[in-house]
Amino acid sequence: MKISFLINNIYGIGGTNRAVINLAEALAVRHDVEIVSVFRRATTTKFEIAPRITVRALVDLRPGSADRGAAGSDEPSEVVPAAPAPASTSSSRPTPATAHCALLAGTDGRLHVRRQLSPDAGSPLGPWR
Known part of the structure; x- marks a missing residue:
């Protein structure tokens, strides 16, 4: 089975990165696993990643x-269309949940795991609980 993890920046450091890498390495024993980083700002990752993971x-x-x-x-x-600005800010950038839904709209995956740090009541996925 092909398994792809989508993460904002695998080249950084933090608990989410460590958790994604640990899970990817465990699944790579029996599956074809890749980590797709939306952004790349460094030449190498901060955490070592097994060579069998793309x-x-x-x-x-x-x-x-x-x-x-x-x-x-x-x-x-x-x-990703521009989202209306929330009342408390002048930004017209899409919310993380809106961007996540747009990125996954064309995929055929059956399971998508999403991490969100704060409530996003205006998102298509509803508020974070």
């Missing part, structure tokens, strides 16, 4: 990378 990034933000200054990189996304 790691790839969607957006490479390291100095000198093609993604860093690519045409259109500062324009609004066509995949």
Whole structure:
């Protein structure tokens, strides 16, 4: 079975990264596992990852990378529409839950695990409990 983990930044440090890597390594014993990092800001990960696990990034933000200054990189996304700004902020960026739903809309996966740090009552997934 092919198993893919989608994480914001596997190149950073923290409990979520450690947990994803531990679970990926355990599952890689019997399955084809990959970790997909939305962003890449470093050359190597802070935690060691077994070579049998494929790691790839969607957006490479390291100095000198093609993604860093690519045409259109500062324009609004066509995949994730701008969300209305909450009353308490002037930001028009999509909420994490809205972005997560948009990213997974075209997948055929049956199980998606999502971690959210704070309530997001306006999200399509409802408030965090």
